Amino acid sequence: FMVKSHDIKLQYADCFTSDNPEPLVETEKSGIMANKFPGKGRTIWTIYNQRYTTVRGEIMKVKHVRGAAYYDVWNNKPLQTRISGDYAFISLELHPQAIGCIVQSVRK
Numbered sequence: 001f002m003v004k005s006h007d008i009k010l011q012y013a014d015c016f017t018s019d020n021p022e023p024l025v026e027t028e029k030s031g032i033m034a035n036k037f038p039g040k041g042r043t044i045w046t047i048y049n050q051r052y053t054t055v056r057g058e059i060m061k062v063k064h065v066r067g068a069a070y071y072d073v074w075n076n077k078p079l080q081t082r083i084s085g086d087y088a089f090i091s092l093e094l095h096p097q098a099i100g101c102i103v104q105s106v107r108k
């Protein structure tokens with residue numbers, strides 16, 4: 001856990017040292033907490049499931065940027081998102097009291 005967390009902080013240092021992080025952004029499911037960290041051409045969200053049950057499905061709705069890709073940094077895999085209008089709906093499976101980390105990267 002500590003090594004993975006440290007590696008993510010280093011890889012996304014521009015996000016985690018942002019001058020304008022947004023704590024406790026809105027999520028689509030109760031009991032899911034998220035913090036937003038904008039960086040250079042990308043944004044990262046840290047996620048926590050405070051429930052005692054597993055959560056599956058759309059957990060977040062984020063402003064979609066044209067050409068953006070979404071990636072589950074914690075589990076090291078691309079995310080399939082549903083794009084509707086100006087928003088991307090992000091689906092994850094989070095076990096009880098588990099954490100997650102996703103990134104939106106804009107392709108150039």
